[in-house]
Every structure is written in structure tokens, then in C-alpha cells.
Amino acid sequence: MARQANHGNGDMQRRPVPARRNAAPLVQTVRRVPGPRLTGLGGGLFCAAVMPAIGCLDRLLFDSSLTVYGVLFLPVAALTALWVRPGDLVAAPVAVPIAFAIGLLTVADGGGGLGGHVVGLVTALATQAGWLYGGTLVAGVIATVRRVRMMRRRTAQRRRTV
Numbered sequence: 001m002a003r004q005a006n007h008g009n010g011d012m013q014r015r016p017v018p019a020r021r022n023a024a025p026l027v028q029t030v031r032r033v034p035g036p037r038l039t040g041l042g043g044g045l046f047c048a049a050v051m052p053a054i055g056c057l058d059r060l061l062f063d064s065s066l067t068v069y070g071v072l073f074l075p076v077a078a079l080t081a082l083w084v085r086p087g088d089l090v091a092a093p094v095a096v097p098i099a100f101a102i103g104l105l106t107v108a109d110g111g112g113g114l115g116g117h118v119v120g121l122v123t124a125l126a127t128q129a130g131w132l133y134g135g136t137l138v139a140g141v142i143a144t145v146r147r148v149r150m151m152r153r154r155t156a157q158r159r160r161t162v
Helices: 025-032 040-062 066-083 091-107 113-127 129-161
Strands: 002-006 012-016
Touching: 040 066, 040 091, 066 091, 066 129, 091 113, 091 129, 113 129
Parallel strands: none
Antiparallel strands: 002 012
16 A cells, blocks of 8 residues: 655655554553553552452452452552552552452451451461462562663663763
8 A cells, every 4th residue: 555645846656655563452452551640659549449349349249259359459450550650660569469458358257356357367368378479470570561661761762862
């Protein structure tokens, strides 16, 4: 396919149209995700609000399945790392495990009284440590990749201006 260009002198010239590369469906989906907007505190509050809500839904729909809770924690961790502002990237891997524990309060089995709930929470944290580490790793990798890309852009920008 070629475009016609009019260079002001009345004659039309044909020039090739650059070929477009079709991005993979995953890349297209990631590009549609909203850009980073949350501060470090906002990312922490986002996680701390979403995880108890997921825990309550898990309790209602899946009878407190810790596996379902852990699986749903992974996209929340990823979104938190994606939506945090570039200046606050360090906050994402810190806020994510805290939010996991806060949300786990709604799902963990607890006996009677405060002691029973503490034992249930500690047991759930111990048995679901894989999901906790996995979500923290997801948030950490995304934040690190975003940070490295930001640093490369800055370096390239400095080289262009020098």
C-alpha cells in the first residue's frame, strides 16, 4: 500500500507506507490498562481496600477458599505495581504483602475470641506463604522493570541533549 504525497508543486509522488507490526494480544491488553496514577500511599490504600473486599467475596462465594484468595491476590499485586507513579515504585512491593495480610483477616479460620483469630491468621499466613511471596515477587518485578525502563529513558534523553 502506498500513499500519495503532494509536495506543493502539483505533482503527486508515491511513497511506501511503513509496515505495521501486529502486537501480541497480551501486549495489546497491557496497553489498554490505565497508566500509573497512584501515589505510594494510594497504592497501599488500593490494595488494602481491594483485598478485604476479595476476601469477603471469597467467603461468600467459595466458603473461604485460601487458594481462590491467593490466585486473586496476584492480579491485585500486578495492578498495584502498574498503577503506582514512577516516583513511588518502591512502595508497591512493600504495600502488597501488608494488604494480603489485611485481607486474610476476612478469610482465615479463627476460633473463639481474639486468640483464635490470631492463631487462624498466623496459620493462614504460614500455609499461604507461596501466594504471598508470589504476589510480592510480581509487584517487585513489575516495579523493577518500570524503574529500569524509566532510567534508560532518562539516560537516552540526556545523551540526545548533549
